[in-house]
Ligand SMILES: Nc1ncnc2c1ncn2[C@@H]1O[C@H](COP(=O)(O)OP(=O)(O)OP(=O)(O)O)[C@@H](O)[C@H]1O
């Protein structure tokens with residue numbers, strides 16, 4: 103036991119040994135909160151507490167597994183095995199199974215995932231004859247989920263005038279009614295959804311005092327990690343379980359509260375002392391994870407938040423390297439600089455790939471990094487999420503593309519024929535397929551003329567099917583003459599996909615829109631780059647699909663061959679909570695990305711963004727790299743974002759700025775002309791959307807040419823390109839010309855770029871400036 107406790111500092115030790123009542127440990131990042139919890143559990147076991155009487159709640163199941171294995175190291179496998187440990191959801195699910203009858207469920211109840219819930223809500227919307235454009239299942243479910251996390255039952259919901267008013271104002275006055283029906287349907291189906299696991303557990307304990315008593319007695323000690331991110335339902339259940347024995351220990355850091363959007367409230371830490379009068383407060387301020395430089399740099403950011411509990415987090419580790427900020431020309435260059443640096447760390451300094459993380463603000467940002475990592479054959483995995491091209495919405499658009507490129511692609515056809523919904527149901531599709539088998543023709547032909555192939559569909563249905571055929575046929579005919587970006591944009595709009603996505607205002611819906619916008623940006627970049635490289639005849643959808651297929655075909659290789667500790671972790675900052683890495687890259691530190699454009703209007707949200715950056719920087723042990731790009735394809739167009747306002751807050755003495763430092767003036771004019779998001783602008787029919795404003799790659803160049811220092815028209819006018827010239831490219835950065843060939847329209851230069859490799863570019867299109 104002594105050796106066990108020797109590896110704790112006096113404050114940590116005091117927190118571990120305190121067992122006289124409720125305990126709140128507020129501590130900075132990396133100060134050993136999770137370690138204290140782990141050791142405290144080992145300590146309680148050593149003191150004779152039975153493992154099954156300890157309940158430890160973590161934020162992820164992975165965190166629970168790790169903690170358990172550490173405890174096993176400390177006290178032996180056997181005792182660790184019987185601990186009650188896991189996320190709130192996993193632990194409460196087990197209790198619900200055992201006590202199902204008490205909440206009106208049968209023990210074998212099912213768990214509805216998101217798509218099950220959506221199907222139920224959609225059918226209710228239909229039955230109530232509500233407009234499914236006005237009532238999007240995911241938006242309705244978002245409200246139902248929020249209600250459940252606040253312990254608001256359907257009855258309470260429907261009698262709450264504030265909720266009624268809110269729903270009315272947002273054009274969904276019937277959410278309460280849908281909620282009630284949804285709850286009834288789930289009950290009839292003997293099913294619960296994810297949020298029910300909390301609501302039902304609360305009801306179980308609140309309505310059945312004997313059961314509550316049983317569990318309160320069973321769990322003689324309750325410990326909670328990441329307490330700052332618990333929501334009202336979770337806290338209320340904890341209170342029911344612990345109010346009598348008051349053996350509860352929670353650890354948290356208000357500076358790392360990043361789940362306000364899921365109902366977590368930063369004040370919950372402060373409320374702890376109100377719920378548990380006389381609770382002991384411990385503070386830990388020594389960070390053991392990071393170098394002094396990293397800790398101080400992170401502190402210099404978070405100090406700008408007004409709402410915070412003052413802490414003086416420090417490190418006694420060495421100073422270490424300065425935080426490096428790299429400003430690149432483009433998002434593409436950013437990805438290659440980051441990948442190069444990671445390879446250098448690995449090859450020259452022996453840092454394991456598994457000890458490196460790339461952190462970004464939104465999932466959609468993974469695309470360019472995934473592509474670059476694949477290009478450079480660097481092992482990576484997406485931690486806690488999916489690869490960009492695996493997202494459903496991306497697969498949907500790609501299915502449309504596949505069908506355009508190859509109308510015989512039956513899988514693609516089946517995927518999109520009734521998505522978005524156009525009244526072609528499963529029965530119809532089955533009939534069409536049967537007809538195609540019977541007549542031995544491909545499904546596409548049957549879709550073009552169902553009655554000719556005796557598909558047996560009604561005239562009204564036939565009209566819808568043929569309507570779909572005609573729409574697609576138009577795209578197919580344009581396929582070899584219209585570039586992938588312009589055609590892709592038309593497909594998104596005319597198929598109804600754009601409207602479908604834009605109508606969904608839930609968190610998940612917004613994320614899907616982000617992904618589609620990122621996809622369109624990639625498509626635009628693809629077309630521009632092909633033109634610039636002189637491949638005017640390879641700018642079509644078929645060419646794009648080929649490139650995507652090549653980029654994604656090694657998926658399996660990337661996930662199976664190399665174990666996760668030999669791969670770089672790519673993840674959102676949210677997913678990185680509680681983790682630590684030798685080297686961390688925080689990317690995309692630009693206005694309009696980080697802070698998120700959705701947050702910059704409110705101080706509260708801005709402070710949450712700042713906490714996110716604090717979480718990101720404090721994941722690093724030895725090295726922290728920040729980066730931002732001067733230009734990036736965003737919302738389907740080239741954007742020039744300012745560096746993130748948070749970068750200016752980092753104390754300069756801990757920072758080295760490199761890359762394209764000089765002359766970083768965001769063209770204010772273009773910045774203010776930021777096109778509206780192509781998807782989100784759909785409701786403003788009079789305002790031109792980003793898609794319409796910049797309709798072709800060529801007009802994109804025209805727009806670029808308003809930036810005086812960096813236009814290809816400058817260059818072609820001067821015609822001074824020569825071997826040895828140093829040039830600056832809008833996307834590829836700085837390079838030297840190593841060969842020039844051709845004249846006039848056909849003039850090409852081969853350029854060796856510092857970070858982007860060697861490229862041969864057609865001068866007519868090249869976005870180059872010659873540097874003096
Ligand atoms: N007293 C100590 N001696 C040596 N190492 C320590 C000590 N306390 C903590 N550490 C180490 O410091 C690192 C950070 O600890 P831990 O993850 O517990 O911090 P945390 O406060 O939970 O961080 P976060 O805020 O990111 O969740 C871990 O690698 C841990 O093993």
Ligand SMILES: [Mg+2]
Nearest residue numbers: 135136137680
């Ligand atoms: Mg922790």
